[in-house]
Amino acid sequence: MRSEHVTPSRSCSILYRKRKMPDFSLAGKYILITGASSGIGRAAAVACSRMGAKIIGTARDRGRLEETLSLLSGEGHAVHSADQRNPAEIGVLAEMLPKLDGIVHCAGTTDTIPCRHMAYERLLALFETNFFGTVNLMTALMQGKKISKGASIVFISSFLADSVAETGSAAYASAKAAMAAYARVLAKEVAHRKIRVNTLMPGIVRTGLLQKMTFTEDEFNENEKLYPFGYGTPEDIADFIVFLLSPASRWMTGQKIVIDGGRTLN
Numbered sequence: 001m002r003s004e005h006v007t008p009s010r011s012c013s014i015l016y017r018k019r020k021m022p023d024f025s026l027a028g029k030y031i032l033i034t035g036a037s038s039g040i041g042r043a044a045a046v047a048c049s050r051m052g053a054k055i056i057g058t059a060r061d062r063g064r065l066e067e068t069l070s071l072l073s074g075e076g077h078a079v080h081s082a083d084q085r086n087p088a089e090i091g092v093l094a095e096m097l098p099k100l101d102g103i104v105h106c107a108g109t110t111d112t113i114p115c116r117h118m119a120y121e122r123l124l125a126l127f128e129t130n131f132f133g134t135v136n137l138m139t140a141l142m143q144g145k146k147i148s149k150g151a152s153i154v155f156i157s158s159f160l161a162d163s164v165a166e167t168g169s170a171a172y173a174s175a176k177a178a179m180a181a182y183a184r185v186l187a188k189e190v191a192h193r194k195i196r197v198n199t200l201m202p203g204i205v206r207t208g209l210l211q212k213m214t215f216t217e218d219e220f221n222e223n224e225k226l227y228p229f230g231y232g233t234p235e236d237i238a239d240f241i242v243f244l245l246s247p248a249s250r251w252m253t254g255q256k257i258v259i260d261g262g263r264t265l266n
Helices: 012-018 039-050 062-071 087-096 118-145 170-193 206-213 217-224 234-245
Strands: 030-034 054-059 078-081 100-105 147-154 196-202 254-258
Touching: 039 054, 039 062, 039 100, 054 062, 054 170, 078 118, 078 254, 087 118, 100 118, 100 234, 118 147, 118 170, 147 170, 170 196, 196 234, 206 254, 234 254
Parallel strands: 030 054, 030 100, 054 078, 100 147, 147 196, 196 254
Antiparallel strands: none
16 A cells, blocks of 8 residues: 655645744733642742742731742732631732732642541531632632633642542542532633633642641551652642643633642552
8 A cells, every 4th residue: 555745735834833832931920829828829929930920929827928928039929818718808809909810729728527527617617718718709809800801710629529539538529629610610601701710630749738637657658659759749730830820721721630640540
């Protein structure tokens, strides 16, 4: 059977020669990051500032926010202490914000609660921080017309929301699953304004939240063996956040992306 060599058309050849490298720049973009006082939120703030973004960080702890501010590259950054569970504080925050080109929802907490011991108060506490507060903030931003056309919104959920079942994680996983479901519907509702909405589903990342988990040291080390590339770092997640905020992901919205060092291969 004779094989034929197909020569690309001249117009196709010109198109590929003119194709630029992926654009990961965030130069001049205003990015709001919740939970910016530590962990993934802090790492995201640092990474985005290095790509030229102007960071607006928020969290409850003013002192730790100031520490984050001192780590940022460039100028024009700001931090505001606010509890997103408090609608009044969120209203004040939303009013003072400029038009946003990106939002990263990192604020969250965890708790290990076996299903048979799931008291309403502990369940509510997880939902207030991980879901209700996030929705409160998004509602205030949308009603205040604070989100620019073409913006990108990133939610930090967890692979526990739909990929891996861990004993004691039902309450936390449920709150994170609610967030992911909300994000997907939001993506549909704002697509007409070319606003992208995506959700990251990290595996275990070495942040302060690990201290709230009930692993013994031996269990912690044994569990890490399930990760071909080991537990993640906040910087591993921050790099992907930069991608989702940047023009390089301009054709991506409504997606859930698992980033877990290979854990779900097992």
